[in-house]
Amino acid sequence: MRRPSPWLVALLIAAVVGVVFAAVSTYDFVQHLDRQVHALHCSFLPGLAGTHGGESGCQVAMMSPYSSVFRTHVWGGVPISLAAMSVFAFLAFYALDLIVTRRKDDPRATGFLALATALPAATSAVMLTVSLAKLGTTCKLCVCIYVASAVCLIAGIAVWRRAVRGPARGSHDRDDPAFVGRAKSSPSSSPSAPTSGARLVAVNESPGASTGLLAAMFGIGVGFVALPVALYLALAPDHARFIGTCEALPHPADTYGVMFHVGLAAPGGAPAIEVLDPLCPACRAFEQRLAASGLADRLDRKAVVFPLDSTCNWMVTEVTHPGACTVSEAVLCAGDKAPEVVAWAFEEQDRIRAETKADPGAAARIVKQRFPALAACIGSPDARSRLNKSMRWVVANNIRVSTPQLYVDKVKLCDEDVDLGLEYTLSSMLDRRARGTLAAVPLEGDPAAKPSAGGKEPAARPGAAPGATPGATP
């Protein structure tokens, strides 16, 4: 057998590269099914851990709603990278099949290959657009997959065009005969035909791929995706058993008058209370995920501010989010416009934290500049007292010192479910509430047992979970 076409080899290599990067990405996704926080392999070299930790583009991409599908049906959804891995594996299989069957110069067979490469290329184009437009970042693993897709497409088209044009005259890279055998003797054989037992060396290429063959290959391609996805759905751990096992609010009433509505108050929506810090990156990311999930519309959500800033919060020992006390006062001073202040704080939180770290008065200056009407209130005894009451509400409800936290009808959305599992868990909670079965329950088997927190922002405090890094914080 002579060397196969260089374009076909390029396609094969690109497909293998695509398989590797998609596999690493899938591995990163799947390991989160244990509800723990994990480092990601965010690197142009497959398998190497990234250097940016939780802030990497890979983290943002993976935690975004665009990283998987069927998110309300299975915890975390089925990762798109799994489908990518399957498609690249199919492309590798089909390229090898063309080589083995010597159909690399068959316009129909190579045309199918070119069409098949269009799928990952088109998907990559869509995902890159989403990544830049919606997430504002790209992940290194994803970029490698995009490049592999592009190379596959280019090589696939080149192989097809070469086949359409036909082999160049005098070319020496034609294959050996595809079939070598003995012809049967036949009464209808022409007189000039070889006699029985004569060696037949007549066919340089396989016959053109039949429609049936191409249909079979299409079916195999579908199977390449369907089988791993079906396996994923069948084997994915049952996370429904954790719903309702993560504490509840004993005294949810707003006795201090410190709650404010966030988002649109959905008519008939499930009553929900969110504990948030306006300068907490995890809270901002949670808000974005909640909005993207579409489930916010099914909630009648109120919020309580809980700044992780020792300036006003005695439950933390560090100024985790510089300026959070001042901005929280502004939120409480704003009354009906509190959601506007929170939205602004989410937008500007990086700048506010950075400037307040260097100058403790910066937060007040920035917020008063943006909301002059609140200037007299911020820092006043009344504002400080109201902020204090917010934190006392948190104390009265035995809430853990971390943000964000969401309670649906008094039942807590587990910390482990605020990122990848948000859509599945929250939609399940809302369905249970609609059926009247949402309740705080002990975890099956062991009332005290549950996985450790992850995906949220704990306060710095002695005794706090040491490994509970903000996994959901982009």
Place this chain on the structure above:
Amino acid sequence: MMIVRAALLVALLAIPAGLTGAWIKSADARLAVATAAPGELAPVASASDVGYCNPELKRVLRRVLLSCGLGGGDAARGCQPVQAKNVATMSGHDFNALFTPMKDRGGIIQFDKDKADLDPVDLGLVDRVFADQRGASWFFVVARASPEGSIEHNRELSKARAEAVMAHLKTQFKDPDLDKEVGMLWLGKEYAQLETEFCAWQRSSSGTCNTEQLNRSAFVAWIDCQL
């Protein structure tokens, strides 16, 4: 050739299917371990309980709070001098010493002689101290009178001073927990008179400080102890 093709198909299909299955099984096993042995959780929010809240202080505080209308029950609000002395079971000096660690959490509202009215400076100090609750669970208003005048008059005068502070807190802060967290004592001139060491506390009067002026007052402070 068909065998080769079939082998290729199986081998390449096994990559996504096999890896996925193995990874999910592994995650499931880790989940089972984590569920059986949960990791540390973030601490639960709680009221302050700072270093000076030693058992002796808590014991006295508990008795004073319960006897002065706090901590549940229907006891009448406020403690008169005799009651305060009885529940504290200590000398006036020792009683005052209990409060010395709270210097940064309190203030002394000074009144004019034989008066129980709060002027704007007094109100400002009350507001500042009360708004700075942080994690404290209890707010003490301990009113006194200077030695001039009769015992009965000074009892009434110190009671009026304590109630003036309480009335202002109710008006200004509209705190539903006020009755559960503010303890009032009016000591007249009989028990636990303040000594000049309290001149160093933040006061609503910037004038000269002597014991007479210091005891025409309502001492206010947050106490960061859990009982």
